[in-house]
Amino acid sequence: MNFETKAIRGQMDRTQYHEHSTPLFLTSSFVFDDAEHMRALFAEEQDGLIYSRFTNPNTTELIGKLCALEGAEDGVATATGMAAVFGSIMGLLKSGDRIVASHSLFGSTHTLLSSYLPRWGITTTFVDGTDLDAWQRALVLGTAMVLLETPSNPALDVIDIRAVADMAHAVGALVNVDNCFCTPYLQTPLALGADIVTHSATKYIDGQGRVLGGAILGNRERIREIYLFCRNSGPSMSPFNAWLLSKSLETLQLRMDRHCSSALAVAQWLEQHPSVERVRYPGLPSFPAYQLAQRQMRAGGGIVSFVIRGGLEAGRRFLDARSMASLTANLGDSRTIVTHPASTTHSRVPMEARLAAGITDGLVRVSVGLEHPSDIVADLEACFAAAMKA
Numbered sequence: 001m002n003f004e005t006k007a008i009r010g011q012m013d014r015t016q017y018h019e020h021s022t023p024l025f026l027t028s029s030f031v032f033d034d035a036e037h038m039r040a041l042f043a044e045e046q047d048g049l050i051y052s053r054f055t056n057p058n059t060t061e062l063i064g065k066l067c068a069l070e071g072a073e074d075g076v077a078t079a080t081g082m083a084a085v086f087g088s089i090m091g092l093l094k095s096g097d098r099i100v101a102s103h104s105l106f107g108s109t110h111t112l113l114s115s116y117l118p119r120w121g122i123t124t125t126f127v128d129g130t131d132l133d134a135w136q137r138a139l140v141l142g143t144a145m146v147l148l149e150t151p152s153n154p155a156l157d158v159i160d161i162r163a164v165a166d167m168a169h170a171v172g173a174l175v176n177v178d179n180c181f182c183t184p185y186l187q188t189p190l191a192l193g194a195d196i197v198t199h200s201a202t203k204y205i206d207g208q209g210r211v212l213g214g215a216i217l218g219n220r221e222r223i224r225e226i227y228l229f230c231r232n233s234g235p236s237m238s239p240f241n242a243w244l245l246s247k248s249l250e251t252l253q254l255r256m257d258r259h260c261s262s263a264l265a266v267a268q269w270l271e272q273h274p275s276v277e278r279v280r281y282p283g284l285p286s287f288p289a290y291q292l293a294q295r296q297m298r299a300g301g302g303i304v305s306f307v308i309r310g311g312l313e314a315g316r317r318f319l320d321a322r323s324m325a326s327l328t329a330n331l332g333d334s335r336t337i338v339t340h341p342a343s344t345t346h347s348r349v350p351m352e353a354r355l356a357a358g359i360t361d362g363l364v365r366v367s368v369g370l371e372h373p374s375d376i377v378a379d380l381e382a383c384f385a386a387a388m389k390a
């Protein structure tokens with residue numbers, strides 16, 4: 001079956017009511033037939049539902065679809081994308097383990113690795129993820145895990161998953177890829193050698209800015225470890241969010257195609273704009289890793305970043321002049337969103353690390369929405385006019 005067919009038809013079996021669309025199972029627990037049934041379920045001698053912190057029909061349906069789309073054997077649904085990132089690390093690593101990570105990561109992931117994991121004896125070496133020699137130098141025998149995002153948030157670094165996975169496996173490290181920016185429609189890291197994929201379903205998978213959610217996908221054995229960590233520590237996805245996210249998958253391909261075509265149009269327009277210092281978009285031939293992006297991703301994605309001439313002040317005037325685009329800390333929404341990473345999502349990342357990851361003061365990130373592309377361009381044009389006035 002093709003992508004959209006799996007995303008639409010991968011629904012659970014119908015109940016006795018013969019509903020067409022998947023129902024929502026709002027129940028915290030499930031009843032057992034008798035004492036023996038209860039014992040057998042807890043002993044895992046029999047399949048069945050116990051408690052919604054473990055699994056629920058709605059989370060199972062969502063994970064089933066995501067596994068089909070990512071080419072994974074199994075998965076865990078989590079309350080947020082950060083719970084997925086955290087669970088994928090805590091379920092597999094232990095004190096004394098070492099991670100090698102790309103330095104261009106979502107702000108909270110960076111904070112988790114640099115400020116919290118060391119408290120439990122898990123250390124991280126950060127490298128420039130686009131520099132394969134840097135990975136090679138950092139990947140010494142005994143490294144437990146490689147962690148990367150591609151394209152990264154917000155610098156849009158595109159990292160060669162296949163090349164990094166080969167180097168990581170040579171030293172026995174697992175490869176953990178945050179596939180949030182691409183979704184399985186644009187990129188399937190497991191097929192490129194990754195061992196674990198995480199998602200913030202809050203972004204494109206929901207796609208309409210309504211709910212939070214996350215997912216961890218991989219092979220049965222590793223997911224089992226992660227599942228047990230999550231089941232015991234409790235960052236489970238609510239059945240309502242799972243129900244909604246499973247519905248959202250039905251339109252993921254249509255939405256991603258439009259996000260990508262509009263983002264390319266916006267990026268091309270920005271590239272010739274006199275008020276723009278530089279544009280980064282993986283789908284532009286001027287993008288440093290254009291060939292790699294063409295090979296690794298189906299299209300360039302929905303996020304464009306650019307540096308405005310005039311630095312921080314021009315950036316502020318630009319953001320304040322919007323009449324349509326939203327100023328909010330999300331991305332992957334049907335509504336176009338502009339953000340200023342240096343003062344928001346990455347404000348807690350130390351200046352030096354921020355600059356190393358390409359997050360300068362003038363960097364503006366645009367999450368190109370599903371409005372008509374000419375309306376998006378008109379709104380941004382008015383912002384530039386205001387920004388350059390002073």
Ligand SMILES: *Cc1c(COP(=O)(O)O)cnc(C)c1O
Nearest residue numbers: 080081082106153180200202213
């Ligand atoms: C937003 C985001 C996360 C965190 O997801 P939440 O659902 O907000 O917890 C993780 N990784 C990337 C790349 C993100 O953009």
